[in-house]
Amino acid sequence: MNPERGDSTPGNQKKEVQMAVQEGITLEKKKGYAILKVDNPKTRNALSVPIVEYMEELVDEVIRDRSIRCLILEGGGEKSFIAGADIGGLYKMTPEESRYSIEVGHRLFSKIEMMDIPSIAAINGYCLGGGLEIAMSCDIRLCSANARFGQPEINIAMIPGWGATLRLPRLIGESRAKYLLLTGKMIRADKALDWGLVADVYESVDELHEEAEKLAAELASKAPITMKMDKKMIYDSVGRQPTDIAQRDALALGLLFTTHDAKEGLLAFLEKRAPEYTGE
Numbered sequence: 498m499n500p501e502r503g504d505s506t507p508g509n510q511k512k513e514v515q516m517a518v519q520e521g522i523t524l525e526k527k528k529g530y531a532i533l534k535v536d537n538p539k540t541r542n543a544l545s546v547p548i549v550e551y552m553e554e555l556v557d558e559v560i561r562d563r564s565i566r567c568l569i570l571e572g573g574g575e576k577s578f579i580a581g582a583d584i585g586g587l588y589k590m591t592p593e594e595s596r597y598s599i600e601v602g603h604r605l606f607s608k609i610e611m612m613d614i615p616s617i618a619a620i621n622g623y624c625l626g627g628g629l630e631i632a633m634s635c636d637i638r639l640c641s642a643n644a645r646f647g648q649p650e651i652n653i654a655m656i657p658g659w660g661a662t663l664r665l666p667r668l669i670g671e672s673r674a675k676y677l678l679l680t681g682k683m684i685r686a687d688k689a690l691d692w693g694l695v696a697d698v699y700e701s702v703d704e705l706h707e708e709a710e711k712l713a714a715e716l717a718s719k720a721p722i723t724m725k726m727d728k729k730m731i732y733d734s735v736g737r738q739p740t741d742i743a744q745r746d747a748l749a750l751g752l753l754f755t756t757h758d759a760k761e762g763l764l765a766f767l768e769k770r771a772p773e774y775t776g777e
Contacts, residue, residue, distance in 0.1 A: 521573060522548055524555040529717030530710070531565045536573025541580035544627045546598050553605045560612060563776065566717035566724075568612070569709050570635055571619040572628075575702050578618070578644070581626025584653070602627065602659035606634035611732075613725040615716050619709035620644045620695065621702040625683070630659040633668060636728065637712070638695040640686050641705040646694060647683035667735070669694055720758040721776035 521536030533555055535542040559565050572578035590598065609616055609631070618635035625647050632638050648657045648665070656662070657678065665674040669692045677684070686698045699705040716724070726749055734742060753759045757777040765772035 522551050522555070524558065526562070526565065527710075528714070529564070530567040530569065530713035531559055531562075532569045532571060532710075533559070534571050534573055535579055538574045538576075541577035541623060542572040542574070542628070543580050543584075544602075544631070545586050546601055549598075549601050549605050553601070553608065556605065556608050556612075559614075560608070566614050566719075566721055566776075567713040568609075568614060568616045569619055569713050570609070570616060570631065571706065571709070572621060575622060575643070577622040577628075578620040578624040578640075579628030579631060580623045581628050581649070587655070599658045602630070606631055606660055610634040613721070613728070615724055615728065617709050617713055617716075619705055620646075621705055625649055626657060627659050630657060630661050630664070633664040634660065639697050639699065639705060639709055639712070640689065640695045641702045642686050642698055642700050643702070644686040644689065644695075644698075645683045646677075646686075646689050647681065648677050649681040649683070651679060651681040718771075718774070720762060720772075720774045722756055722758055723753065726753070 521534070523532075523534050523536065525532045525534070533552065535544070535548070535552075537543070556568075559568050587595075615637065616635040618632040618638045620632055620638060620640035622641075622643055623645050624632055624640070625645070626649060629646055629648060648661050650657045661678065662674075665677065668674075669677075673692055676682075684692070684694075686695070689695045690698050697708070699708055730745070730749065733745075737745075758772075758774045761774060762772050
């Protein structure tokens with residue numbers, strides 16, 4: 498079902514997509530990185546199909562722009578990162594529309610996960626349902642102390658359809674993932690840190706956003722080809738044997754030695770200066 502053909506699916510009208518833009522889905526480009534923000538306090542930054550479609554357009558723009566070397570995903574306000582999907586919209590969906598909504602979400606989340614550049618989820622307040630699923634598609638998750646995490650779909654007789662059953666066990670282990678999925682309970686920021694769901698916790702939302710931008714700027718200064726290879730190798734390592742990993746790592750390192758950036762990194766270290774990477 499393609500919005501361009503005028504199919505009767507959620508988000509199929511340009512008017513609806515424009516509404517998503519007006520409701521605070523923005524992309525701010527800074528030096529070396531960009532911030533994709535969901536800012537609609539009326540819905541606690543909930544995701545609808547048109548919003549997800551528009552976010553995909555913005556992610557595609559990030560992917561095309563070679564000057565952007567890191568992406569931050571954040572929610573506006575103090576109380577919520579992304580509080581999940583639009584329940585009112587879900588209630589009105591037909592089975593066909595529901596299938597389309599799942600396809601749209603998986604497409605966006607997979608693009609974020611598989612981008613060449615690193616991504617950071619800066620999580621404040623409620624990070625529930627689809628909000629946690631999109632956060633898990635990011636490479637690094639940071640949060641403020643008021644963050645709350647959960648997959649509450651069981652409480653409305655639904656399942657998390659945007660990848661939680663795959664990504665959550667990978668991040669926190671099968672037993673803890675089942676606990677969250679089967680009980681629908683929320684966990685606090687300190688437990689999320691203890692379980693490995695987030696990399697760090699900050700006292701305030703302002704500090705969270707400040708530190709996320711510092712990290713994005715730092716990552717943007719790193720060698721782009723190497724970060725791309727690191728991401729793909731981590732993703733590709735699941736289930737592989739050590740002998741396969743050794744051969745793959747040798748080939749990857751051999752390829753890196755042919756790049757300008759590798760030579761620049763080694764030379765800058767010897768000359769005791771900061772490297773200037775070009776992505777070549």
